[in-house]
Amino acid sequence: MFYVYLLESLSTPGRRYVSFTTDLKQRFDDHNAGKSPHTAKFKPWRLVTYIAFSDRAAAESLERYLKSGSGHAFAKKRLW
Template identity: 35%
Template sequence: MYYIYVLYSVKFDRIYIGQTDNIISRLDRHNQGKVRSTKSNIPWKMIYYKPFQGRSDVMKREKKLK
């Protein structure tokens, strides 16, 4: 299963859209500063996620949201 997700940084009023196959681990990585594109806006709160059956479906949805 793959997921599209939206993160929100309350401290910096920023939104980040991404996709993953392990949603809990990915949020942890964002908040531990292990993702280069989001480490300067920690902490992140997940405000939306949606599961998809295949990676191609989640990638299409991510492209539409961005």
């Protein structure tokens, strides 16, 4: 499975992160352990939403959309 996930920083309110992975639990643990340079300084994180896909292309497509301007608006209204 491929997971698109949305994280929110507990230490920096309003700081959010969107990505995708094949191992959601391990990736979430990595974020909170500071192993990702993009998220290390804003840890700890909480998992807000995740969506599972059986198709990698679909997961990557949603991730790209959620990082776009209209995707930000959609996520703010529907997913956060």
